[in-house]
Amino acid sequence: MSKSIELLRISTINRVLVGSLFLGAVIAGALGRWTGAVFLGVLCLGGLAAALAARRSDSRDVTRLNALEWRDERDRTLAKSGFAAVGTVALVMVLAQVIVLFVAGSTGSAFMWVALVQLVILNITWSVANSIAVRRG
Amino acid sequence: MVTSMLVTMKSEVRSLRTAAGLSQGALADAIGVSRQTINAIETGRYDPSLRLAAQLSRYFKQSIEEVFDVEEH
Numbered sequence: 240m241s242k243s244i245e246l247l248r249i250s251t252i253n254r255v256l257v258g259s260l261f262l263g264a265v266i267a268g269a270l271g272r273w274t275g276a277v278f279l280g281v282l283c284l285g286g287l288a289a290a291l292a293a294r295r296s297d298s299r300d301v302t303r304l305n306a307l308e309w310r311d312e313r314d315r316t317l318a319k320s321g322f323a324a325v326g327t328v329a330l331v332m333v334l335a336q337v338i339v340l341f342v343a344g345s346t347g348s349a350f351m352w353v354a355l356v357q358l359v360i361l362n363i364t365w366s367v368a369n370s371i372a373v374r375r376g
Numbered sequence: 377m378v379t380s381m382l383v384t385m386k387s388e389v390r391s392l393r394t395a396a397g398l399s400q401g402a403l404a405d406a407i408g409v410s411r412q413t414i415n416a417i418e419t420g421r422y423d424p425s426l427r428l429a430a431q432l433s434r435y436f437k438q439s440i441e442e443v444f445d446v447e448e449h
Contacts, residue, residue: 312409313412
């Protein structure tokens with residue numbers, strides 16, 4: 240199998256992530272922002288290397304989970320537990336962020352709007368995910 | 377009346393695999409899962425889905441009940 244075909248065998252989510260980072264690096268480079276271009280390029284190569292390492296047949300399960308390269312139903316079940324923990328922490332942190340911004344009197348600032356939008360999107364995502372999970376039983 | 381019940385699953389995967397002379401990796405490749413998943417099933421750390429249980433049973437030419445036994449306590 241050719242190397243280019245081999246690269247396509249990484250998971251869809253990794254293709255999106257690596258592709259986005261590559262595109263970001265190219266655009267940053269075209270705009271002359273070399274620090275950003277190098278940073279994004281390194282992240283792109285690092286992500287690709289991690290995904291390819293996780294696809295090796297002898298890779299550890301935690302390596303596959305960290306690299307978003309799930310091989311079977313157990314990997315997907317374990318990944319759900321990990322993402323659930325991340326989701327809980329994200330919800331608590333963004334709520335704490337909004338409270339701190341209100342207490343600090345940052346009402347109306349761009350940072351406050353970003354935090355509020357994050358809070359709303361996270362809660363909508365949670366609600367939609369719950370509905371889908373219940374419907375699928 | 378509702379009573380709480382502890383349910384555990386025992387599998388014969390290890391004995392069937394060793395009887396077939398297969399390594400965990402070889403069985404994993406044949407079934408299409410990771411070696412760690414076979415190990416987790418054999419050691420009782422992971423209960424497979426019905427689909428995977430059926431796949432394993434079919435591989436060993438056994439019924440699901442012969443490979444997996446649900447124990448109620």
